[in-house]
Amino acid sequence: MRIAITGHRGQLGRALQQILQGETLLGVDLPESDITDPSYIIPTLMEFRPDVVIHTAAWTDVDGAEKNPDGAFRSNAWGTQNIALACQRTSAAMVYISTNEVFDGRQSVPYREYDRPNPSGVYARSKWAGEELTRSLLQRWYIVRASWIYHRGGNNFVTTILASADRLGSLRVVADEVATPTYAPDLAAAIARLIPTEHFGLYHFPNAGSSSRYDYARRVLALAGRGHVPVEPITLADWPRPVPPPPYSVLVNTCGALLGITLRPWEEALAAYFADA
């Protein structure tokens, strides 16, 4: 299969390259390839003639998006529109990676694929706009939502917690924000299994289960041999951010499971991340 991966140097992009290494791949990433430049990206993809484009490239700085909404919408909405138009012109299927943040987090049970999003911050609204553009411009689309993605070499919660523990000697971590850590190689493996099904539609592919940021941090520290570092549980109100994140945004994989595609529990995946080191 001929597969283009946007954002191939990012966390998920690298995991996808690894799992899809037997396929014919094209990587698209900054600085040399910019998805927001249609005069460059559309002909580039048309020349490659992909069967599938896996579109992971995005503005992922959630707090920074509040300061630069034009930049966030340019990457996440306009950039996605360009990728979808390239897919339209090459008859390629498209996989758009979206986020738990499209939900407002007021629910107290896990969000199914069929639950109604209500994005609030700039990042969430720009990713939702990308979903809507994908759905409206194409027929052969997959939208795959995940949460709290981490991978070796990435900027993520795991690396932030370990760096902060080493720098500060103790931590304060939010205990009332709940979602699910997702190990990029597990998400990539699920996407690799989804593509050949041609069962287009919306999927939730986090690792299984859920956790507060506080419990996640404690498990990271324990697995990294820093279980002695004191961690104080605090609330979202104690840790002001430009836009408060959804307090509860656990995604449940109901549609993928009906195809036999499931991800292991997040605790097992996190242990594998440290074992793979």
Ligand SMILES: NC(=O)c1ccc[n+]([C@@H]2O[C@H](COP(=O)([O-])OP(=O)(O)OC[C@H]3O[C@@H](n4cnc5c(N)ncnc54)[C@H](OP(=O)(O)O)[C@@H]3O)[C@@H](O)[C@H]2O)c1
């Ligand atoms: N990280 C999470 O916790 C999380 C959770 C749920 C969903 N998601 C979604 O999952 C996807 C993958 O996330 P990730 O954590 O793998 O992201 P990542 O590590 O930040 O990688 C994104 C990649 O896209 C590139 N990129 C950004 N703007 C671009 C542009 N205009 N043209 C070409 N490439 C561009 C980035 O380059 P630079 O580094 O040079 O900017 C980076 O290499 C994203 O769509 C994200 O919205 C992420």
